[in-house]
Amino acid sequence: MRTARKGSVEMPAFVRQLVKETEKRVSSFFKGGRGGASDGEQPGEGEKEEVIPSPYLDRPVLDKLTEEGCARWGLTYALGSMQGWRANMEDFHNCVSQLGGELAEWSFFAVFDGHAGSSVAQYCSQHLLGHILATAGVRLEDHPEKVKGAITEGFMQTDKHLHSVARREGWERGGTTVVSALISPYYIYIANCGDSRAMLCRSGQVFFSTEDHKPYCPLEKERIESAGGSVSLQRINGSLAVSRALGDFSYKGAENRTPSQQMVSPEPEVCIIERSPSDEFLVLACDGVWDTISNEELCAFIHNRLQVCTDLRDVCSQVIDLCLYKGSLDNISIILLCFPGAPQLSAVALHQEAELEDLLESKVAEIYDELSATGEEPDLLSVLTVLASTAIPGLPPGGGIQSKRNCIISAYYHQRETHQHAVPNAVGTS
Template identity: 90%
Template sequence: MRTSRKGSVEMPAFVRQLVKETEKRVSSFFKGGRGGAAEGEQTGEGEKEEVIPSPYLDRPVLDKLAEEGCARWGLTYALGSMQGWRTNMEDYHNCVPQLGGELADWSFFAVFDGHAGSTAAQHCSQHLLGHILATGGLGHEDDPDRVKGALTEGFFQTDKHLHAVARREGWERGGTTVVSALISPYNIYFANCGDSRAVLCRSGQVCFSTEDHKPYSPLEKERIESAGGSVSLQRINGSLAVSRALGDFSYKGAENRSPNEQMVSPEPEVCVVERSPADEFLVLACDGVWDTISNEELCAFIHNRLLVCTDLRDVCSQVIDLCLYKGSLDNISIILLCFPGAPQLSTEALHQEAELEDLLESKVAEIYDELCARGEDPDLLAVLTILASTVIPGLPPGGGIQSKRNCIISAYYQQREMHNPTVPNETEES
């Protein structure tokens, strides 16, 4: 895959301003209903309006964290994560391809998406698996009921331990969603708490996906209201956008109610899927991925990428870039797990990929020359806009033109250097 030049990702100014103003006004409204005063403006009582920092940067942080590994029973995996447009990186992960001992053929993977800080996500990424193993529910017998119980109890114990740490260290704010996969020789156990998501691809199709826990879902809303909360703007008390999470203890104070009856529940939804030789790959990802791409689109895209790329880290990187180019404003994290039945490198697919990239390079050259002939400035945005309205055969399914943006940008700068050999390329961070 060709890498993009710096300066290739830019949020339009009016979109940045709209996002920042909306966030500021909504936050200000729920902090006391004074929304409307501009930053630093005086309120009616002569007080200075509280300055609420934007959660977004002017330019995204594009550095990626990558990790890869394998298990002795044939699993290979890779992780990719990026801070993106958010002011802070709040995602964490846990990748354990072999649990060891009598569980050497078991694997555990999880993505933790923190909110209102990274403390909860970091803590849980270090301790969740230990609490699950401490229940003693995992073993050679692979009893689904026992394993499901162990996962649920492990989440409860992690939340309890996190609360003790929060009280000791003097913080109550912040939490984390969790989506995890525990893989045994016979089954895949999914434990989901929040709006991160797991998707299993089998025989080229979506076989299973977890359900997001949102406050407006009927059963979640019923629990929230029974615990004394409300749902407005699709959020708990107009603030928190998820209904299940570890942490968020300010939403867990309803007296005489069990942990799973609080406004925010730490109880995971646990599902078991029997393994099959037709299993291809499994994706665990935060909502920074799912906000921009559907389950079916992502499975189609990854299936296609595995035909032309053997480096799973590169596949994860391509997914991250695709989500970024499709408009994701969140941290982006993905774990890709490939089973022995995953698609293999294809000579035909490689040939088609090369033909596609040659076609894109020629299209960019045509557009560049045409704009120059009309006396217009062939800037990158103009080239991308024209190309996006052009019918291009052979684009990766599920990815479209956005998935080849790095190739297009590389071709654009080649044209720029050919037409202006003495003009240096932009080097500013984007």
């Protein structure tokens, strides 16, 4: 099931200026004046300098792709994805709640965050699971290490087959990070290749999260330099911002080195987690989420939202909006997987949420009236600025004032409409 939620917002002047200044600072590090994508490439040494369009839009694309489903053993899931400020959408996903056959009790989910184009991410989203399932080891539930090896082999085979396609289609410069979860009746197998991330909440706390593969990480840097590369400006050869990915074959040409020993390795880091009744939810998300919010903050926020919202698509949408309002300029994609032990709707939490929204509406009205006393109609940014410096009890943990911005915006426009109608009436009765 897929739905799209449409909308548009003008980029506030201060945000537009921040984006422009950020582009200038980034471009000053690199030849050619390019504004870089989060995981994309900058021109390397010896390459012809050229000017390319800004990777950012004047206003974000707010259409949200959402999807939901469930597995017969009690798992429910939702996906939320949005292009945001990026000029192109390069995120893809794969959600399979039941694999079928002898793996009918197994599920697979993955987020693919492409860079230097979307072709590689799209290809991998269509083929990675097939390569994993083609290995015999994935069916050996009694041998978790063999399942782990099968997942790794699936990644390596995907990259191998992708190479021939990339040569034919001209995708050598494109790549994608991947974070995936293969869920069996007894284990969760999480595979990470790049800087997308998985986070498991157990008993209300972060129980596990993957480590991002960045070029400056000591072991990653050692491999890069051994393969003839360098790390500068926290990027491989001053260009690529991730050290593991599928694709990126221009970084995989070192002779006498295995695929996993190249500057960019396609080998995932696979972790085996034994399932527990205390497991609440698992998040798979691209770096457009993690650049703006920590593991602990997101865990607390989702834990709280699940107590006031039964629609997982809406929870994903709230996370996306939160990341957007906290300053994410990237594509934003999240898959939320809820286990039977996930938080349930709470009457107490619903009452607290209603009280909070009433308080915010009254605060907005109060601020609007105070600013209106100066003789000018308050703009939204002025109201938000004052409200941000006001102590507001009961805000969602991990979300803060940004997580209630939609409520605040609605209250602002209600006040503006009320005032606009009140002024003519006052004139007519004077």
